[in-house]
Amino acid sequence: MEPLLDVSNVVKSFFGVRALKGVDLVIGRESITGIIGPNGAGKSTLFNVLSGLYPPDAGTVLFDGQNITSWPPERVTSVGMVRSFQIARGFPNLTVMENLMVYGPRQPGEHLLPAVLRPANVRRREQELEEKAYGIAEKLRLAPVLDHRASDISGGQKKLLEIGRALMTDPKLILLDEPMAGINPVLANEIADDIIQINEMEGITFVIVEHDMAMVAKLCDPVIVMAEGRVLTSGSFQEIVDDPMVQEAYMGVSP
Ligand code: ADP
Numbered sequence: 001m002e003p004l005l006d007v008s009n010v011v012k013s014f015f016g017v018r019a020l021k022g023v024d025l026v027i028g029r030e031s032i033t034g035i036i037g038p039n040g041a042g043k044s045t046l047f048n049v050l051s052g053l054y055p056p057d058a059g060t061v062l063f064d065g066q067n068i069t070s071w072p073p074e075r076v077t078s079v080g081m082v083r084s085f086q087i088a089r090g091f092p093n094l095t096v097m098e099n100l101m102v103y104g105p106r107q108p109g110e111h112l113l114p115a116v117l118r119p120a121n122v123r124r125r126e127q128e129l130e131e132k133a134y135g136i137a138e139k140l141r142l143a144p145v146l147d148h149r150a151s152d153i154s155g156g157q158k159k160l161l162e163i164g165r166a167l168m169t170d171p172k173l174i175l176l177d178e179p180m181a182g183i184n185p186v187l188a189n190e191i192a193d194d195i196i197q198i199n200e201m202e203g204i205t206f207v208i209v210e211h212d213m214a215m216v217a218k219l220c221d222p223v224i225v226m227a228e229g230r231v232l233t234s235g236s237f238q239e240i241v242d243d244p245m246v247q248e249a250y251m252g253v254s255p
């Protein structure tokens with residue numbers, strides 16, 4: 001079957017610093033693929049290019065059979081690829097429910113209409129969005145904090161809300177950049193189980209950048225290793241940890 005995401009020769013420089021030097025990779029449908037690599041390898045830059053935040057200098061990004069290279073983020077999201085949004089940069093003063101609703105697919109202009117003027121079909125869509133937000137909150141154990149301000153929920157709940165907001169967009173593929181960073185191992189395990197369940201039940205593909213190797217081992221197959229702006233190798237978790245080239249990439253770069 002054709003891969004969901006097919007990236008070829010993606011190059012991206014910042015003021016002469018080559019962050020991506022020609023990245024080639026494919027992501028299989030319904031996989032949970034890990035991306036690992038030393039700091040500065042270009043993992044976050046790759047996500048920024050894929051999600052439309054930065055246009056690449058060269059290369060192509062094919063998603064679900066379409067050439068989406070250099071599309072802006074909203075357009076990329078509308079065809080089913082979304083990156084998790086860090087809640088700290090989102091809407092900390094809105095409630096958890098409002099944070100979810102903001103990311104539901106919307107028709108242009110409809111939110112500009114005052115409530116009394118909204119046509120019945122718009123009100124119906126709002127109700128559908130609300131039901132969807134409830135469903136997602138339930139699944140991610142966020143239902144008890146739906147009325148809390150996003151800034152007041154726990155670190156683990158913020159991570160879950162990031163995933164919840166991505167789910168609101170009806171994605172085919174979710175890009176998660178270090179979803180376990182800064183949370184305790186018990187919660188990290190719960191989030192990993194949520195990801196596995198969403199993948200199995202809904203067939204959503206995940207690409208996850210993660211430093212915690214125990215989490216990568218538990219979640220990700222295959223694992224892609226990046227170093228110095230390129231893909232070094234890929235394989236099962238065991239294959240890549242046994243690979244001397246991978247060990248050298250990690251030890252050759254000072255932290
Ligand atoms: P990783 O996520 O693998 O740690 P990054 O993609 O964040 O790596 O960074 C790769 C390289 O690109 C680094 O040298 C970093 O300093 C540089 N870089 C990333 N984003 C920017 C930016 N917006 N402006 C300038 N340099 C950047």
Ligand code: MG
Nearest residue numbers: 043044045177
């Ligand atoms: Mg990064």
